[in-house]
Amino acid sequence: MGEGGKRIGIVGYGYIGKYVYEQITSRPELGLEVAFVYNRSSEKTAALPAGIFLEKLEDFASSGAELIVELAHPDITLKHGMAFLQKTDYMPLSLTALADAQVEKRLIDTAGQHGTRLYIPHGAVVGTDALEEGRGIWEEVRMVMKKPPRTLDFSASPQWRFEEIRQETVLYQGPTRGICPLFPRNVNSHAAVALGGIGFDRTQSVLIADPALEVSVIEIQMRGQGVEVKVQRSNPMKGVSGVFTLVSTLASICRAKCQRGGMQLC
Numbered sequence: 001m002g003e004g005g006k007r008i009g010i011v012g013y014g015y016i017g018k019y020v021y022e023q024i025t026s027r028p029e030l031g032l033e034v035a036f037v038y039n040r041s042s043e044k045t046a047a048l049p050a051g052i053f054l055e056k057l058e059d060f061a062s063s064g065a066e067l068i069v070e071l072a073h074p075d076i077t078l079k080h081g082m083a084f085l086q087k088t089d090y091m092p093l094s095l096t097a098l099a100d101a102q103v104e105k106r107l108i109d110t111a112g113q114h115g116t117r118l119y120i121p122h123g124a125v126v127g128t129d130a131l132e133e134g135r136g137i138w139e140e141v142r143m144v145m146k147k148p149p150r151t152l153d154f155s156a157s158p159q160w161r162f163e164e165i166r167q168e169t170v171l172y173q174g175p176t177r178g179i180c181p182l183f184p185r186n187v188n189s190h191a192a193v194a195l196g197g198i199g200f201d202r203t204q205s206v207l208i209a210d211p212a213l214e215v216s217v218i219e220i221q222m223r224g225q226g227v228e229v230k231v232q233r234s235n236p237m238k239g240v241s242g243v244f245t246l247v248s249t250l251a252s253i254c255r256a257k258c259q260r261g262g263m264q265l266c
């Protein structure tokens with residue numbers, strides 16, 4: 001670990017959490033250090049250095065974390081998001097938790113009252129800068145996501161059985177707010193588009209399962225006042241997450257907390 005770097009608390013030590021931990025601890029030039037790692041089950045974290053694993057997430061404040069990054073499950077935000085923001089900055093990756101309007105408002109209000117910051121990582125979405133900058137312009141924002149059915153978690157949508165999906169099938173079409181509770185672990189990028197742009201009710205989402213696909217494909221369209229932006233991105237999948245999400249998550253943490261000289265996109 002580096003000395004004197006910004007202290008990052010990592011919640012969730014799976015595909016993305018392990019990558020973030022390894023990058024922070026092996027690249028002192030990032031100017032970051034790990035304040036703690038928390039994971040629901042402790043066997044995955046058994047090889048971590050003593051003192052890094054946090055037994056109870058309620059004890060996060062004693063770690064001196066300057067940013068807590070959630071890389072586990074939307075439940076973490078529901079249970080601990082407000083407590084985190086009363087003390088420190090917070091970056092949830094499982095953004096579908098914010099599709100509950102009360103949760104979104106409470107988190108933003110708590111950050112405002114305590115002078116902390118709620119960071120929304122763009123994840124695998126490309127173009128959130130344009131979404132945000134054009135908020136006052138966009139009359140329509142639409143996101144179409146196509147995924148191989150094996151990468152979708154159907155546990156909140158038992159009306160679908162992935163082994164029965166043999167051809168391209170539209171699983172959802174409508175406002176982004178409605179898709180988040182149906183596929184909470186798969187549509188975080190829809191939530192990022194809604195949060196970045198014109199909100200969960202005005203953003204339109206389409207989710208398509210396609211057994212012929214090997215990658216996850218997203219298409220985002222923003223339109224208004226004669227301006228039109230179209231983005232298409234394809235991303236190989238590992239479990240519920242795409243490969244590009246690894247590098248983009250680390251980059252979001254660095255943009256939030258790295259203090260380096262040199263060039264910075266803005």
Ligand SMILES: NC(=O)c1ccc[n+]([C@@H]2O[C@H](COP(=O)([O-])OP(=O)(O)OC[C@H]3O[C@@H](n4cnc5c(N)ncnc54)[C@H](O)[C@@H]3O)[C@@H](O)[C@H]2O)c1
Binds near residue numbers: 017038041122124242
């Ligand atoms: N914002 C985005 O664009 C984006 C992209 C990809 C993934 N995600 C989300 O990020 C999260 C992590 O993704 P991943 O691919 O690393 O998942 P993963 O399944 O590989 O790892 C999740 C880890 O969190 C732990 N965990 C799960 N529920 C927990 C809980 N309630 N409390 C504590 N620990 C818990 C698991 O034991 C596991 O180690 C997922 O919720 C995923 O939906 C967001």
